[in-house]
Every structure is written in structure tokens, then in C-alpha cells.
Amino acid sequence: QLLESGGGLVQPGGSLRLSCAASGFTFSSFAMSWVRQAPGKGLEWISAITGAGYGKYYAESVKGRFTVSRDNSQNTLLLHMNSLRVEDTAVYYCAPEYGSRNYYRDWGQGTLVTVSS
Amino acid sequence: DIQMTQSPSSVSASVGDRVTITCRASQDISGWLAWYQQKPGKAPKLLIYGASTLPGGVPSLQSGVPSRFSGSGSGTDFTLTISSLQPEDYATYYCQQANSFPLTFGGGTKVEIK
Numbered sequence: 669q670l671l672e673s674g675g676g677l678v679q680p681g682g683s684l685r686l687s688c689a690a691s692g693f694t695f696s697s698f699a700m701s702w703v704r705q706a707p708g709k710g711l712e713w714i715s716a717i718t719g720a721g722y723g724k725y726y727a728e729s730v731k732g733r734f735t736v737s738r739d740n741s742q743n744t745l746l747l748h749m750n751s752l753r754v755e756d757t758a759v760y761y762c763a764p765e766y767g768s769r770n771y772y773r774d775w776g777q778g779t780l781v782t783v784s785s
Numbered sequence: 786d787i788q789m790t791q792s793p794s795s796v797s798a799s800v801g802d803r804v805t806i807t808c809r810a811s812q813d814i815s816g817w818l819a820w821y822q823q824k825p826g827k828a829p830k831l832l833i834y835g836a837s838t839l840p841g842g843v844p845s846l847q848s849g850v851p852s853r854f855s856g857s858g859s860g861t862d863f864t865l866t867i868s869s870l871q872p873e874d875y876a877t878y879y880c881q882q883a884n885s886f887p888l889t890f891g892g893g894t895k896v897e898i899k
Contacts, residue, residue, distance in 0.1 A: 701888070711821070711829065711879055713888040725886040728786070767834050770883045771819045775828035 670762055675779030682752050686779060688745035688762030696720070696740040699765040701772065702747050704758035704781075712758075715747065716770060730756075752783045787811050787882050791891035797899040804867040806894045808880035813860050817884040820856055820865045823893075824876045832856075832878075836863055870896070 674686040688700070701716040715736040716725045724736050735748040745762050759780050763772035788811035798804050808818065816836040821829035831840050833856035840850060853868040867874055875898055880891040 710893045711823075711881070711890040713881075713890065716886065716888070727887045761828055766831065766840070767838075769817065769834070770888055771831060771834040771881070772821075772829070773831040773834075773840050778828060 670764075670774060670776035672760060672762055672776040672779040675760065675781045677782045677784065678752055679785050680752060680754055680783055682783070683748070683750045684752065684781060686747040686749065686760055686762075686781070688747075688776060690743045690745065690762075690764070693764065695738075695743040695764075699723075699770065700736075700738060700745045701763050701765070701770060702736065702745075702760055703763060703772070704756075704760045705778075706755070706758040709758075716765075717745070749781070752781075754783050757781060757783045786887055787814060787884065787889050789880055789882055789889050789891040791878075791880055791894050793894060794892065795895040795897060797897045798870050799899045800870055800872060802870045802899075804870050804874075804896060806865045806878055806880075806896075808858075808863045808865070808891050810861045810863075810882055810884075814882045814884035816859045817882060818856075818858070818863050819881045819883060820854075821879045821881065822874075822876045823879065829879065833865065834883075867896075 669691045671689045699718050714727045717736045721738050733751045737746045759778040761778045763775050766773040790809045818836045820833040823829040837856045855866050877893045877895045
């Protein structure tokens, strides 16, 4: 099970921290990703982190503004979002890798981030 | 970055029709491709990974994904086929390359009722 939280309304330039609480699998054994979907738009992968947390990857659209991290002792994935823009408005999903590759079988319900003045 | 181009962007089809959706990668991704189905307000559902494998690992076994869904292709050109469209298949479908970061999705194909 995956449960995202932390979304909400924030002004442009603001910050937000998303959390993803994982259960039902050995969290530390799986790379995790964040995928977002703007209203009425398609899916956009934005970040991934390896199981131990040493490898981190970002889409160009969020590089330098977003930071992914994980706490394997708490089975929690985090996304620190700074310098938020209107175009960051989206539902944010977390998902573990599947098939030893970055495919995504299991998804959370998503958390909505709205960036607006 | 690898660009994923899906076509068509939408298709109207009737129950029982065979529906084919294509996905083209801007460079060789071998077989590192997935297909997802998404219904409004819901998270995506993984249909196919490794270009042709249903989740569960064995193409011939039920894995929560009906066997009317199949995938094929390698390199740059891939296809998702629904052999006989069912009412519950009306949704938007996305391809995704897992060859290299940044991971990228296609723009989506909306399957609508004719």
C-alpha cells in the first residue's frame, strides 16, 4: 500500500513537502519514483531514488528545485519541492519499481498540489 | 531525452473491435517499454511491461490483466493491441520507456465509444 500526503494550495515561489508512506513490501529493496499528472494532461515522471537512497534522478523540469529522499527506517519516501511554479500544479503519485526496472505496477491514490496566487 | 510518440491521440471504436495503438521511441530502447491504462480520477494501471509481458511474469497466465491485451515490438516501434474491445476498456492508454533516465511517457491515446 502507498499513501501520499502533503499536497495542498501554495503560492508561486513557495515550498511544499510530499510524503509517501509505504507498507506491504520490503521498502528498502525497491527504487521509488514520483510521477505527476497536471489537470487534464498526461503522465510525467519527475524523480526516482534507488533503494539505498544513493542514486537520485530528476526530470529537467524539476531539477534544482525538487529533492527526493527516503527514510527506509520509516518506510517513507519524500519529495521536497521549492520554487514552485503554476505549472507544477498536478496530482503527484509515488510508485515502487516493478520487474527490476522502472515500471510501475503499484500506485498510491495521489496527492494534489495546486500552485496559485 | 527519449521522446515517446503515440498514435493515434484518440480512437473511436465499438465493443468487439480490435484496437491497435502504436508508440514510437526517438531512439532504440530495446524492449524496455510499458503500457498503462488510466481511467478518469484513477491511478494508472500497468498492462504490459518489457514490451510484451503481462504483470505476473508469464504472458499466458492471468495477472489481473485480461488476455485480450497484448504488446509487441522492440527497438523504436511498439504496439498495444486490444483484441476485442470491452466496455471496461474505454480509457486512456500511455506508453513509457524504461530504458534510461529521464523516464518518459507518451502523450496518451484516448479510446472512446463509437
